[in-house]
Amino acid sequence: MLCLRSGLTRALAARMPTPQVCASFATGPRQYDGTFYEFRTYCLKPSKMNEFLENMKKNIHFRTAHSELVGCWSVEFGGRMNKVFHIWKYDNFAHRTKVRKALAKDKEWQEQFLIPNLALIDKQENEIAYLVPWCKLEKPPKEGVYELVIFQMKPGGPALWGDAFQRAINAHVNLGYSKLIGVFHTEYGALNRVHVLWWNESADSRAAGRHQSHEDPRVVVAVRESVNYLVSQQNTLLIPTSFSPLK
Incomplete structure (x- = not known):
């Protein structure tokens, strides 16, 4: 009886599909x-x-x-x-x-x-x-100022926080609070770090847009979800040099 059960168990196991871990699941969208x-x-x-x-x-x-x-x-x-x-x-x-x-x-x-x-x-x-797969490098409509926002995310990569982070970025973009230039995911350097480069007409227009977004429930909901995966954040205001291709 014991031999019969063991043989039956092996037969059932052989007929069951072997679980496979996909790269896209383990590390997020493939680059x-x-x-x-x-x-x-x-x-x-x-x-x-x-x-x-x-x-x-x-x-x-x-x-x-x-x-x-x-x-x-x-x-x-x-x-x-x-x-x-x-x-x-x-x-x-x-x-x-x-x-x-x-x-x-x-x-x-x-x-x-x-x-x-x-x-x-x-x-x-x-x-x-690398640019994240859902983002292309954009150009601003005219000269202005830039904001580089560095997000240090929790370990786990885009498979863990990628979707929530994308929704938070798109909430700002779709509502026109700032012009997105690019979203970059670090390959060498501090891992699980995302650099987001924004353009604004001026530092004052950036401040006005930021204040409005903080009061927009659509942005608040999207950001609140992404914040669950956030470790730290740093914002830097950048002034383009006279020879910079991006003005």
């Missing part, structure tokens, strides 16, 4: 596009901000000859002063490696851009991020 963005932040020595930006404006063409500059900003509010934040676009990691090798051999870039600026930089940081 098919190899294009990624490098976020570089330079903390400059006090009193060196203007000198750095003038040098960069004069010589940035040596750098952009190798890869695309998405935008460059100085930090106005919400972080350490004398800070420059810029975003570079790459087709894939092989593309970035090729660019870095070319820069290492570019004497004009080394002598006129890199070496003079190194003496002005106190600290530099970089992160690699």
Whole structure:
């Protein structure tokens, strides 16, 4: 009898489908596009901000000859002063490696851009991020100011908090409280971090839109759901440089 039951159990188990864990379930929507963005932040020595930006404006063409500059900003509010934040676009990691090798051999870039600026930089940081699958990089309708909002989410990735986060962002976008430029999910750097880049006509229009959104029940409901997965948040007001492609 025992042998009969064991055989029956094995037979039933063989006929049952084996559970499989899908990548989309484990990690969120799959990232098919190899294009990624490098976020570089330079903390400059006090009193060196203007000198750095003038040098960069004069010589940035040596750098952009190798890869695309998405935008460059100085930090106005919400972080350490004398800070420059810029975003570079790459087709894939092989593309970035090729660019870095070319820069290492570019004497004009080394002598006129890199070496003079190194003496002005106190600290530099970089992160690699992808646009989230449901977002495209947008352009603003005219010149304005930018807000970079960094969300540190709970561990678990987009499979845990992705849908709720998307609803919170779309609530602001669909109701016109701010212009969305891009939503980026960090691949290298602090994980479970999302960078959201917004555009506003001015700091005052941004403040007005934010106050209105706080009183809009549609936004409040969407944000309240997303906040359940939030660890921390930092908002930075950015002013585009004169040579920034995104104004």
